[in-house]
Amino acid sequence: MSKDVKPTRKNLMAIEDRIELSERGHDTLEKKRDGLIMEFMDILDQAQDVRSELESNYERAQRNINMARAMEGDVAVRGAAAALKEHPEITTQSKNIMGVVVPQIESSRVRKSLDQRGYGLVGTSARIDEAADAYEELLESVILAAEVETAMKKMLGEIEKTKRRVNALEFKLLPELRGAQEYIEQKLEEQEREEIFRLKKIKAKKEAEEAEEEAELEREREAVPADD
Numbered sequence: 001m002s003k004d005v006k007p008t009r010k011n012l013m014a015i016e017d018r019i020e021l022s023e024r025g026h027d028t029l030e031k032k033r034d035g036l037i038m039e040f041m042d043i044l045d046q047a048q049d050v051r052s053e054l055e056s057n058y059e060r061a062q063r064n065i066n067m068a069r070a071m072e073g074d075v076a077v078r079g080a081a082a083a084l085k086e087h088p089e090i091t092t093q094s095k096n097i098m099g100v101v102v103p104q105i106e107s108s109r110v111r112k113s114l115d116q117r118g119y120g121l122v123g124t125s126a127r128i129d130e131a132a133d134a135y136e137e138l139l140e141s142v143i144l145a146a147e148v149e150t151a152m153k154k155m156l157g158e159i160e161k162t163k164r165r166v167n168a169l170e171f172k173l174l175p176e177l178r179g180a181q182e183y184i185e186q187k188l189e190e191q192e193r194e195e196i197f198r199l200k201k202i203k204a205k206k207e208a209e210e211a212e213e214e215a216e217l218e219r220e221r222e223a224v225p226a227d228d
Contacts, residue, residue: 007187
């Protein structure tokens with residue numbers, strides 16, 4: 001890049017402005033990257049807790065449904081499941097974390113009372129109720145895990161994007177601009193030295209010519225005979 005730039009004062013000033021702007025941008029992006037990493041670590045801690053809870057709730061739900069099947073039979077369990085009239089509703093909104101838009105998932109009608117489940121009390125047992133409770137809790141964990149995991153992926157993507165921009169400024173653009181700045185400064189210094197040398201030669205030549213003219217005048221005065 002440096003040798004493609006014409007070494008002029010105007011270009012030097014323009015490059016110095018670009019360096020200043022790029023350095024400010026680099027500092028801003030570094031702060032953003034560090035802030036995003038801190039936010040990501042918080043979400044990562046939350047995600048680990050959510051995953052642990054999800055695994056625990058899944059195991060509990062599996063134990064309860066297996067017990068209900070063993071005690072009541074598959075027909076009774078399927079019948080209780082088919083009796084459900086009001087299904088859970090999922091709505092998504094968004095929130096902003098340091099410029100990153102992440103989803104915020106809201107759920108309703110996940111947890112239900114016995115009368116809301118539709119299968120009634122006759123013909124069912126506490127085993128089916130326990131399985132229903134466990135799966136409702138599991139569903140809430142799944143919804144929360146989906147929100148946290150999606151937020152984590154979006155934050156990680158933004159971190160990588162910001163890191164690439166920081167590296168591009170730090171290791172490519174700024175070195176190129178500083179190289180161009182150094183090249184122009186060197187060329188301008190060379191031009192200045194050449195100009196000084198040229199002016200000195202002109203001055204020396206002029207002084208030599210003036211000295212020659214004075215010597216010529218002196219010779220002419222000496223050649224003129226003095227009046228008696």
